[in-house]
Amino acid sequence: MTPMNQHDDEAAARPAHEDPQWWGAPHQATAHQSPAAEAPSPIGLGPAPVAPRESRGPGWAGVSALVLGGMLLSSGLTLGGVVAYDQLTGPGPQAPSSTASPGADEVDAATSASPAALDAASSGWEQVAAEISPSTVAIQVTTAGRTGEGTGVIYREDGTIITNNHVVAGAQSVTVSLADGRMYEADVVGTDPTTDLAVVRLQSPPADLVAATLGDSDEVTVGQSVMAVGTPLGLENTVTTGIISAVHRPVATQGEESDGSDAAYTSALQTDAAINPGNSGGPLVDASGAVIGINSSIASFASSTTQQAGSIGLGFAIPSNTVRLIVDQLVEKGEADHALLGVDAQNGTAQANAATFQGAEIREVTAGSAAEAAGLQAGDLITDLDGVPISGASALTGVVRSLGIGSTHTLTVVREGQTLSLQVTFAQSS
Numbered sequence: 107m108t109p110m111n112q113h114d115d116e117a118a119a120r121p122a123h124e125d126p127q128w129w130g131a132p133h134q135a136t137a138h139q140s141p142a143a144e145a146p147s148p149i150g151l152g153p154a155p156v157a158p159r160e161s162r163g164p165g166w167a168g169v170s171a172l173v174l175g176g177m178l179l180s181s182g183l184t185l186g187g188v189v190a191y192d193q194l195t196g197p198g199p200q201a202p203s204s205t206a207s208p209g210a211d212e213v214d215a216a217t218s219a220s221p222a223a224l225d226a227a228s229s230g231w232e233q234v235a236a237e238i239s240p241s242t243v244a245i246q247v248t249t250a251g252r253t254g255e256g257t258g259v260i261y262r263e264d265g266t267i268i269t270n271n272h273v274v275a276g277a278q279s280v281t282v283s284l285a286d287g288r289m290y291e292a293d294v295v296g297t298d299p300t301t302d303l304a305v306v307r308l309q310s311p312p313a314d315l316v317a318a319t320l321g322d323s324d325e326v327t328v329g330q331s332v333m334a335v336g337t338p339l340g341l342e343n344t345v346t347t348g349i350i351s352a353v354h355r356p357v358a359t360q361g362e363e364s365d366g367s368d369a370a371y372t373s374a375l376q377t378d379a380a381i382n383p384g385n386s387g388g389p390l391v392d393a394s395g396a397v398i399g400i401n402s403s404i405a406s407f408a409s410s411t412t413q414q415a416g417s418i419g420l421g422f423a424i425p426s427n428t429v430r431l432i433v434d435q436l437v438e439k440g441e442a443d444h445a446l447l448g449v450d451a452q453n454g455t456a457q458a459n460a461a462t463f464q465g466a467e468i469r470e471v472t473a474g475s476a477a478e479a480a481g482l483q484a485g486d487l488i489t490d491l492d493g494v495p496i497s498g499a500s501a502l503t504g505v506v507r508s509l510g511i512g513s514t515h516t517l518t519v520v521r522e523g524q525t526l527s528l529q530v531t532f533a534q535s536s
Contacts, residue, residue, distance in 0.1 A: 352376035400424045
């Protein structure tokens with residue numbers, strides 16, 4: 107395997123399977139690669155087909171069935187011998203219909219599967235679930251002869267809803283189900299494949315929509331308790347709890363395009379809250395009920411019979427500050443602009459002060475770019491941005507795309523055995 111050469115403004119256009127590292131910059135290979143690694147590695151999967159919906163009663167009545175296997179909206183890839191970073195829409199077992207509103211017993215059952223969940227139950231997660239559920243929706247998408255299901259978060263009371271790009275990619279029709287069972291047609295307002303975010307809006311929104319509150323993901327800390335809400339395996343209004351197990355985790359997912367043009371790079375929140383195919387686009391909330399991330403992918407070990415699997419305790423969410431930055435642009439103009447550093451980078455290492463550092467090694471600096479203005483040079487190894495470790499080229503791409511155009515930040519680089527700090531003001535990608 108060779109290191110990935112990656113232009114930070116063109117990462118989505120390069121094949122993700124060129125990237126050899128898991129924690130620094132996730133490796134991706136073809137779907138038929140033989141298992142060869144023990145650690146999970148990333149892949150993107152699409153929504154599973156679901157049977158036509160029956161009439162709904164109170165409480166999120168589940169779809170009548172989810173068929174295991176079948177056509178996918180986004181094809182899966184095997185990465186480094188294991189399945190990982192499943193974009194959270196995918197097939198599951200037969201899902202029973204329900205016409206009962208979720209009560210306390212159901213919430214207790216959903217939050218009693220782990221010690222973290224038991225702790226959560228004693229600290230008010232029942233109330234958090236009651237508050238966030240009205241702002242969480244199920245999304246059914248029809249493409250060319252196929253249907254799939256994901257999740258969304260009500261962003262504005264005018265019917266504006268946040269979800270993942272891979273949930274609605276190629277949609278011919280979008281149907282949104284509210285927590286009380288009401289169903290509405292929706293239109294895709296805008297999509298951003300490079301961050302895997304999208305916005306849809308109800309065509310005839312009711313007056314009683316409840317918008318979620320976006321929190322500050324920069325304040326999220328490792329170890330804090332969180333709750334995920336969504337439609338895993340077609341089971342609507344499902345809540346699970348856990349903790350934040352890492353922050354600023356480099357995540358790369360790839361959809362259908364073989365050239366990697368729909369690859370998404372994220373500096374993600376990592377959680378052990380159980381999230382599964384169908385959770386895509388749903389909220390990850392803190393103990394106050396604020397949305398701190400949008401669930402988008404999981405790491406899963408490969409199976410010889412299927413490319414999709416359930417949660418193994420490694421789930422990933424797009425941080426809420428990145429969500430706000432991109433979604434506000436999608437609402438305004440249907441597309442998003444991204445910050446640009448202006449380098450061609452690859453995974454690399456360098457030594458300084460008797461230590462070896464890993465990071466994003468600059469191969470070339472674009473003339474007239476923000477990188478050139480900051481004094482970056484070919485051969486520099488970027489190891490840190492505002493205190494966030496940069497462990498490889500994908501990590502650099504994910505962090506840069508989470509920042510605002512025109513914002514100024516501090517880069518730590520290793521150059522000729524010395525550690526330097528440089529100030530950079532990001533330009534706009536073309």
